[in-house]
């Protein structure tokens with residue numbers, strides 16, 4: 001049996017819910033082999049759980065990429081990149097290795113944190129990574145930033161932003177309405193492939209335990225692409241996977257509740 005290999009270029013979430021930790025758990029659950037190129041380490045202050053970001057030297061990232069690419073990969077994803085230099089490096093690696101199955105999760109801030117956005121990294125993401133994406137997975141806020149439309153409040157604005165981001169070069173754009181978008185009480189994501197819009201509607205799960213949802217979702221898409229699925233099929237599975245993981249999100253401490261990637265396997269145990 002040949003196991004497909006996926007690379008994630010992302011940050012380490014020391015609390016285990018998001019970042020490369022979420023990516024690796026998702027890869028494992030979906031039957032692909034994960035390899036990690038770490039950009040940064042995020043720690044949380046026990047009092048108040050404020051995030052502190054500890055970037056790694058770019059040279060260390062380069063060495064990790066060399067290691068992974070010497071093995072070879074079937075797909076890749078990006079998560080928290082942090083600096084323009086790292087975004088440039090990711091773009092270079094995609095080009096030099098002719099990587100064709102690329103999921104870009106344009107992480108801009110951590111959930112619940114009011115970090116100041118760095119406009120330069122947003123610009124670099126828009127100009128260097130969106131054009132190289134097979135699938136780009138912005139949440140509502142990130143979609144507004146990439147498309148430069150400002151806040152997205154209704155379906156027309158969501159469609160407009162998706163079309164603009166597609167125009168920037170991504171083959172598939174999926175904007176995650178998630179819990180923040182109000183659409184008849186449903187959690188709605190919008191997929192645009194340049195021709196058609198497809199709506200993913202699921203029940204809105206009443207929970208705040210969604211830490212790592214975005215990372216998990218994009219990792220699941222990358223796993224599907226690695227296995228040879230078409231983008232839409234990979235997104236269908238990723239949506240079912242994340243919905244189950246959110247349903248089984250749990251309280252880690254008084255500040256945070258991660259999603260549970262192990263939930264999907266139970267759904268299929270008796271199938």
Ligand SMILES: Nc1ncnc2c1ncn2[C@@H]1O[C@H](COP(=O)(O)OP(=O)(O)O)[C@@H](O)[C@H]1O
Nearest residue numbers: 139176178179187189203204205213214217242
């Ligand atoms: N409360 C919820 N109920 C159902 N689905 C949700 C909920 N929150 C997020 N999702 C889904 O989880 C996935 C990740 O979305 P989101 O949490 O918005 O990403 P991010 O972590 O990047 O902000 C999307 O498919 C979104 O629709």
Ligand SMILES: Cc1ncc(COP(=O)(O)O)c(C=O)c1O
Nearest residue numbers: 011013018019110212213214215
């Ligand atoms: C390393 C890292 N990557 C990504 C994220 C984004 O997480 P989410 O999937 O909840 O949007 C976080 C948030 O804490 C993080 O620490």
